[in-house]
Amino acid sequence: MPLRRLFLWILLGSVAFVVSYFVLFPHVFRCLSIRYSDFRLAAEHLYVSPELSPRVQTHANKLIHESRKRIETFWGSRVGKPTIILCQRADQYRQYCNSGDGAGCSIGTPWGTSYIVLNMDGLNTDVIAHEMCHDELFTRLGWWKTTREIPQWFNEGLALMVDYRFVPKTDSIQRYVDYKDEYLYLSRGGQVALDLDDIASMRGFFNGQESHVMLAYMTSGMEVSRWLALTGEKKIPLLIQHVAQGKAFEAVYQELEQENKRR
Structure with a gap:
């Protein structure tokens, strides 16, 4: 097979995989495109619902900082840097987490990006640290090994x-x-x-x-x-x-x- 044709098949296969992945997991696409939504970038790696007040955003930053400290203490260091999406409403949480259950969820992708989605019940150090621990494992092992092994x-x-x-x-x-x-x-x-x-x-x-x-x-x-x-x-x-x-x-x-x- 000519090199050019082989490259074309690989390219088409890659495109088909990405499209299929987003069809099966539309919430991942929404997380990936969060920067183009009405959610605001409140701090580095933190997007918040437009309804959230500045006071709640400040409180969220404090809790995220405390959670990072827990991860660093437990693991010895912290390598995960997930994008955190804080939702005010239940419909927002379902949109980005693909479920209305729980107070938070962690999402990892085959290409290495990761997200933590929280609702207002998840706005505490325990939930955030819990999801960050999932993300730390994912970041250190990668999507395939974490999900399969x-x-x-x-x-x-x-x-x-x-x-x-x-x-x-x-x-x-x-x-x-x-x-x-x-x-x-x-x-x-x-x-x-x-x-x-x-x-x-x-x-x-x-x-x-x-x-x-x-x-x-x-x-x-x-x-x-x-x-x-x-x-x-x-x-x-x-x-x-x-x-x-x-x-x-x-x-x-x-x-x-x-x-x-x-x-």
């Missing part, structure tokens, strides 16, 4: 470590004890327990009633806090680095835990 229970459990809505900030061992208490309460002492394999996919994690989703969160929080109590938070960047280099998540996850037990 990282189990959802780990992604969500990790985000809970910087989100103090369910378990307050404390030392790693007490955090595990507190999550286990929450888990035992929701699972009726383990009678309706979820296996990690059951919540490894996005569908398995969120495809259920509210009680299922809450149990999935507490199961994830208990498992990740257990692992961190054994290995320490400094092992998180190392775990992600190994996965980025091509090693299987499950193998590295278990390896780092066993390595600590042998000491």
Whole structure:
């Protein structure tokens, strides 16, 4: 095949992929074109609904700064720089998040850009830090590895470590004890327990009633806090680095835990 024709096929294939992606995920296109909407650029990487007052914008900036500090402390550094979209109305949130559920959502694209969409319920440090933790993982691993190789229970459990809505900030061992208490309460002492394999996919994690989703969160929080109590938070960047280099998540996850037990 002549080089020119090959280039044309590659170009057409790339265009078809992008068009198909935006047809399937129109909210991503809306996020990508946020600068051309009526949302205002209130600060670097922060777009806000035109209805928001200057006072709320100032408060949002303060909370974002606090959330970034949490990420830096937990991860050891911060590499993610998502564009944050703060919505005043429910219809705005559905437009950019593609769902009316929750207080916030994080969106990553195959080409590396990322967004965090918040409604007014998400205007607090816990929600923002939670979504920033998702974004940090995405930024360090990329879209493909995050979506295909990282189990959802780990992604969500990790985000809970910087989100103090369910378990307050404390030392790693007490955090595990507190999550286990929450888990035992929701699972009726383990009678309706979820296996990690059951919540490894996005569908398995969120495809259920509210009680299922809450149990999935507490199961994830208990498992990740257990692992961190054994290995320490400094092992998180190392775990992600190994996965980025091509090693299987499950193998590295278990390896780092066993390595600590042998000491």
